Amino acid sequence: MTNNSPAIKLTLQISSFIVKLLLNIMFYIIVVIAIVNFSKMAYEFTYQLYGPDTVDPVGTGRQIIFQIKKGESTMDIASKLEVNRAVKSKYSFYLKTKLNNYAIMPGTYQISSDMTYDQILAVITDYSASIIKEKDTGTGTGTSSDTGSGTSDTNTGTNTDSNTNTGTRYQSGLI
Numbered sequence: 001m002t003n004n005s006p007a008i009k010l011t012l013q014i015s016s017f018i019v020k021l022l023l024n025i026m027f028y029i030i031v032v033i034a035i036v037n038f039s040k041m042a043y044e045f046t047y048q049l050y051g052p053d054t055v056d057p058v059g060t061g062r063q064i065i066f067q068i069k070k071g072e073s074t075m076d077i078a079s080k081l082e083v084n085r086a087v088k089s090k091y092s093f094y095l096k097t098k099l100n101n102y103a104i105m106p107g108t109y110q111i112s113s114d115m116t117y118d119q120i121l122a123v124i125t126d127y128s129a130s131i132i133k134e135k136d137t138g139t140g141t142g143t144s145s146d147t148g149s150g151t152s153d154t155n156t157g158t159n160t161d162s163n164t165n166t167g168t169r170y171q172s173g174l175i
Contacts, residue, residue, distance in 0.1 A: 013048025016143070049117075055087065055113040058114050061115065062112065063112055064084050064085075064111050066081070067107075067109070067132075068108075068109070068122070073092055078093040078094040086120060087117060098123065100121075102125050104125055107127055107131075108132035109129060109131065110131055111124070115135065126174060
């Protein structure tokens with residue numbers, strides 16, 4: 001057994017070297033894969049933020065009726081857009097909105113899943129694009145400042161005068 005001792009030591013040294021080499025190779029492969037995946041995520045996020053990114057290819061999008069309520073936060077709106085599959089990432093939409101200081105207006109809008117972030121923001125920041133205007137849901141007890149002869153409901157802002165076009169009033173305000 002003493003004759004095999006140097007052979008066993010040599011075998012252990014070679015085995016130890018091979019195991020260390022394989023572990024180092026696996027570590028570097030994992031590091032390279034992590035860097036590649038992080039780079040992909042950073043590229044996709046940046047492309048969503050600054051590029052013409054859409055959920056569906058142009059011309060194949062589905063129409064979405066999207067309601068924004070007064071007082072909703074930008075992150076809530078971004079989350080709802082992501083759930084409705086109008087944007088790919090609520091975080092990139094939120095960041096784009098904040099970086100460009102967009103003022104999102106309450107109302108009901110028609111958007112499409114093949115619209116870019118800029119196109120969606122152009123719609124939801126333009127109150128005149130709202131297909132149903134957000135009602136003033138204040139709890140004031142004052143009377144309407146309407147000059148028409150009809151009566152109005154002070155809590156909802158709904159006008160019962162037949163001379164109005166939309167039947168609703170909106171007091172401007174940003175979210």
